[in-house]
Amino acid sequence: MQSIDLRLYVVTDRGQAGERGVGPIVRAAIEGGATVVQLREKQCDTRDFVRYARELVEICRPARVPLLINDRVDVALAAGADGVHLGQADMSLADARRLLGPSAIVGVSVRHGDEVLAAERDGANYLAANGVWATATKTDLGSPLEWEGLRALVEASTIPMIAIGGIDERTAPLIREAGCAGIAVVSAVMKAEDPRRACMGLRHAFEYATP
Amino acid sequence: MQSIDLRLYVVTDRGQAGERGVGPIVRAAIEGGATVVQLREKQCDTRDFVRYARELVEICRPARVPLLINDRVDVALAAGADGVHLGQADMSLADARRLLGPSAIVGVSVRHGDEVLAAERDGANYLAANGVWATATKTDLGSPLEWEGLRALVEASTIPMIAIGGIDERTAPLIREAGCAGIAVVSAVMKAEDPRRACMGLRHAFEYATP
Numbered sequence: 001m002q003s004i005d006l007r008l009y010v011v012t013d014r015g016q017a018g019e020r021g022v023g024p025i026v027r028a029a030i031e032g033g034a035t036v037v038q039l040r041e042k043q044c045d046t047r048d049f050v051r052y053a054r055e056l057v058e059i060c061r062p063a064r065v066p067l068l069i070n071d072r073v074d075v076a077l078a079a080g081a082d083g084v085h086l087g088q089a090d091m092s093l094a095d096a097r098r099l100l101g102p103s104a105i106v107g108v109s110v111r112h113g114d115e116v117l118a119a120e121r122d123g124a125n126y127l128a129a130n131g132v133w134a135t136a137t138k139t140d141l142g143s144p145l146e147w148e149g150l151r152a153l154v155e156a157s158t159i160p161m162i163a164i165g166g167i168d169e170r171t172a173p174l175i176r177e178a179g180c181a182g183i184a185v186v187s188a189v190m191k192a193e194d195p196r197r198a199c200m201g202l203r204h205a206f207e208y209a210t211p
Numbered sequence: 212m213q214s215i216d217l218r219l220y221v222v223t224d225r226g227q228a229g230e231r232g233v234g235p236i237v238r239a240a241i242e243g244g245a246t247v248v249q250l251r252e253k254q255c256d257t258r259d260f261v262r263y264a265r266e267l268v269e270i271c272r273p274a275r276v277p278l279l280i281n282d283r284v285d286v287a288l289a290a291g292a293d294g295v296h297l298g299q300a301d302m303s304l305a306d307a308r309r310l311l312g313p314s315a316i317v318g319v320s321v322r323h324g325d326e327v328l329a330a331e332r333d334g335a336n337y338l339a340a341n342g343v344w345a346t347a348t349k350t351d352l353g354s355p356l357e358w359e360g361l362r363a364l365v366e367a368s369t370i371p372m373i374a375i376g377g378i379d380e381r382t383a384p385l386i387r388e389a390g391c392a393g394i395a396v397v398s399a400v401m402k403a404e405d406p407r408r409a410c411m412g413l414r415h416a417f418e419y420a421t422p
Contacts, residue, residue: 045300046282071257074285078306089256095289 004066004105005035006126006162006182008203011070012039012056016190023055025195030063032199034189035182038085040070053079066105073099083107085128088115093122109164111145113156126160128184129153132175133166135187147174154179172205182206215277215316216246217337217373217393219414222281223250223267227401234266236406241274243410245400246393249296251281264290277316284310294318296339299326304333320375322356324367337371339395340364343386344377346398358385365390383416393417 010029012022026037039056041049053067053075060067066082069075071090076083083105084096096106108119109130119127132145144165145153154161163175164184175183183206192198221240223233237248250267252260264278264286271278277293280286282301287294294316295307307317318337319330330338343356355376356364365372374386375395386394394417403409 046302047300050302050306072285073288074283074302074310077284077310078302089258091257091261091285091289095261099285099288 004125004160006160007035007206008033008199009036009038009128009162009164009182009184010034010189010199011164011184011186012037012041013186013190014041014044014052016187022052022190023059025190026056027059028194028196029189029199030059030065032196033203034065034199036066036068038068038070038184039081040085040186042070046072046075049075050078053081057081068105068107076100076104083125085109087130093119093124097123107162110153110161113153116153116156120157120159124159126162126181127153127157129161129163129180131165132163133171135166147178150175150180151178167202169201169205169209172202173209173211176206177211215336215371217371218246218417219244219410220247220249220339220373220375220393220395221245221400221410222375222395222397223248223252224397224401225252225255225263227398233263233401234270236401237267238270239405239407240400240410241270241276243407244414245276245410247277247279249279249281249395250292251296251397253281257283257286260286261289264292268292279316279318287311287315294336296320298341304330304335308334318373321364321372324364327364327367331368331370335370337373337392338364338368340372340374340391342376343374344382346377358389361386361391362389378413380412380416380420383413384420384422387417388422 017025037060056067057079068083068085069081070085073096085107087109105125107126108124109128110116111130129150132150134144160181162182162184163180167183168188172183189195189198228236248271267278268290279294279296280292281296284307296318298320316336319335320339320341321327322341340361343361345355371392373393373395374391378394378396379399383394400406400409
């Protein structure tokens with residue numbers, strides 16, 4: 001099973017990146033300590049998606065930072081990314097694993113204990129607890145998990161878990177306290193004035209700060 | 212190179228199928244003489260898309276009718292479909308061929324001579340001339356090709372071509388006259404009161420009727 005440094009997991013958002021573009025922000029994020037990058041595109045054509053993925057492969061591979069593709073196994077295969085991240089409405093983990101092979105990294109979003117068990121059974125490399133706190137990026141997740149909910153998910157899991165949703169320098173230490181292997185962020189990096197410094201701050205907050 | 216009977220190529224539309232569902236319409240279409248089925252989904256989640264594709268594999272495979280997936284190589288691979296159909300904004304033909312292998316069927320939508328040449332070069336099994344006449348299903352294609360435009364595309368191509376866009380029993384003979392290997396239809400079957408009879412009529416019109 002692929003081991004993966006999940007400490008600072010950066011999810012892209014082309015809208016939030018704006019005119020600066022996703023590529024330069026990802027490059028800066030890696031300089032600042034991002035340990036995983038997930039390319040997330042919810043609107044674009046497949047041809048553009050593959051092009052965006054190749055752009056990030058060129059940035060992530062030399063830095064030995066895994067690049068994961070949100071949802072799209074075809075895009076991951078075409079661009080030679082390191083794996084995929086799957087939501088509960090995306091391709092099933094079992095199908096994705098079969099298509100990508102045993103050495104790919106496959107992560108799964110979870111919000112409930114039964115989703116944790118299913119993802120473990122089907123060979124997820126990591127889990128992402130979705131919607132820990134309320135956030136402007138994702139508005140369709142129902143009520144936030146909150147710290148207690150996150151803690152319960154971590155305790156139910158035998159594989160590494162990250163948390164996503166409203167995480168910033170202030171809340172990052174709480175995620176570590178809950179037993180997570182890392183924090184996942186979108187706007188905290190995509191909208192940051194200085195994405196490199198933002199990542200340095202998030203890394204420090206997650207690893208060393210007290211809640 | 213895979214040879215394929217393109218005479219009556221039925222493209223699905225879940226909205227047009229309505230409450231009857233796509234599966235039963237496809238089953239009836241095959242009984243009526245459909246020779247290829249393309250599953251096209253433009254809105255749904257990947258997990259649903261794979262489920263829909265598996266449903267049609269179960270229907271098409273026993274009838275030895277190839278099932279192609281619109282755009283999504285991952286869905287085709289997961290469901291074990293026979294190939295994909297690619298628009299110009301979908302995954303590139305070269306990438307799709309590499310992922311699907313030499314025995315998969317890969318078709319490409321074309322509207323211009325340079326797209327014909329590129330698709331031939333990259334190993335398309337067939338081409339689909341898009342937007343021959345105006346249609347309610349696709350409204351983003353610019354001005355219709357018309358018969359002369361279709362004829363020019365057929366003449367530019369060395370591989371089989373089908374035509375799509377506003378084709379019915381009345382216009383099908385004109386498509387044969389233009390040198391096409393088949394007709395592709397959406398609403399003429401998806402919205403038909405009796406899809407089986409609609410297909411019988413379209414097959415007859417394409418193969419035997421005079422323009």
